Amino acid sequence: MSDRPNARRHRRWTIRLRLTLLYGVLFLVAGVLLLSVTYVLMAHALPFARVRPPSPPDLTRPVERPPAPAVPAPGLDLQDGLGRQRAEDLRQFLAASGLALALMTFVSAGLGWLMAGRALRPLRAITATAREISARSLHQRLDLRGPDDEIKDLADTVDGLLGRLEAAFEAQRKFVANASHELRTPLTFERSLLEVTLADPDATAAALRATCQRVLTGNRHQERLIDALLTLARGQRGLDHREDMDLASVTGSLLGPARAEAAGPRIETDLNPAPASGDPRLIERLVANLIDNALRHNTTDGQVGIWTGTHTGRPALRVTNTGPIIPAHQVDDLFQPFRRLETPRTGDGLGLGLSIVAAIAVAHNAELDARPRPEGGLDVLVRFPARHDPAGSPVSGQRVGPAK
Structure with missing residues (x-):
């Protein structure tokens, strides 16, 4: 059971993997478009130059020297051969370009993987440090070094948030300690006062009455304290x-x-x-x-x-x-x-x-x-x-x- 979360974590679509695929797809699309434009230009816009055979000599004209052998006029076989050669050249060009494009797609994906990992390295450091920080170690900071970019701004913002959290936790601890002390001290005094009075077998009604009045005075002070604490908590909660x-x-x-x-x-x-x-x-x-x-x-x-x-x-x-x-x-x-x-x-x-x-x-x-x-x-x-x-x-x- 413990290996399943780790396997799921390795199979997830991380930002690095998504950036790598994005780089590869963009390069592939751009390469296909470039190859298509080049192929269209070679097939239509830039045709091969046609070869024109020389004209046959005029045999009716008298000459002083023996006539040159007659050159036969080009037939359909030469035109077909040129067309087949042109088609073969385009096919070889397309095959070679496609192979180069496939190879460069894999190379660009690998380079994208390396560059994405380098760009996201500070984020991994931020994540690792943030996992180590808990309520008992809020004094730690990311303290990211590097260029002043968006990731540095994020790290500085997180450091500021950790500082405010540390101050809030420290204020809460002090508040709870002080409130406990302020409430425990009068309660301890009142209990001691009642125990001493009750332990006296000769205590008179006047003594008991005086003790009760002192306890009531202490209770009024505690009531004021509790009301003040409730008002403070209400103010910190915000407005309704x-x-x-x-x-x-x-x-x-x-x-x-x-x-x-x-x-x-x-x-x-x-x-x-x-x-x-x-x-x-x-x-x-x-x-x-x-x-x-x-x-x-x-x-x-x-x-x-x-x-x-x-x-x-x-x-x-x-x-x-x-x-x-x-x-x-x-x-x-x-x-x-x-x-x-x-x-x-x-x-x-x-x-x-x-x-x-x-x-x-x-x-x-x-x-x-x-x-x-x-x-x-x-x-x-x-x-x-x-x-x-x-x-x-x-x-x-x-x-x-x-x-x-």
Whole structure:
């Protein structure tokens, strides 16, 4: 049973075999056409020169010397002989040309086989390397050397795809590890708290009630974490439908609760019409997370700036805030799940707010640009595709790093 797939693989019509047959057939057809044209030219367009015999002498004319012997006039036998000779020459020419054509057809097929193998050698190398690459060896690359042709473009494209797959697998592994840690830690604490309380035979009702309240507080935190994880997964999955909306209206509806919860930072707004298209709940979550992040990681007497309008012909939302100085090389880490920076950022966030913003922006083909402010804090600009251009620009859906 194991030899049958190998035999089937050897019998398949490979590209090399098909190219070889194509080369041979093309050469044969071209040779047949050339031979046919040559034969027609020799048989009709270029006839053999006719031989005219000399005229017989005039015997009635007197001569001083003895008359030359009479030359008999050519008869039908000479004409027939010339015709037969011509037919025999054409037959020999056709036979010799056909034999040469058959021989050269086999030679051209052999040369085609060699040239096809040489041309397809990089593809065989790509196939062999791709078979060796698995989920555990995504760091390998084809790294094809050679002329800058279509095969080199294919290899470079595959290398780029492998790079993106490696980054996605690595991000998935880190995300699963961080999510497991974030969920396991409070569960372990709650279980320990319940075990210690239940192990105390003298525990009072007040102690049990206090323990239950602490467990409920932990459960609310876990519920927020699970909701954030579900929102992140939904944003990464893409959009199911789109609706027309105005970023100014969405942002304005969230400013009331934000001002009520803000203890210190001052909120300044400049809301201009910004018609966009997308999932209303996801866009509302994006705006809410940006505002929450600006308020949470701020100073007591700081400020938050919120602007909506049109930026380079596209609806946009901009949120700026004061706060601690963030190094430019750490801005990308802000948009990774559960990534903690070394800067003193206050608050009890889940570490998922800006990663959810990035996922929602990608789902809407929006361009996200985050830059650290020299005096501290962040300047985040989100540009959505216009309503008439849901696909966005070629760079849409990608997060642009901080300005250099």
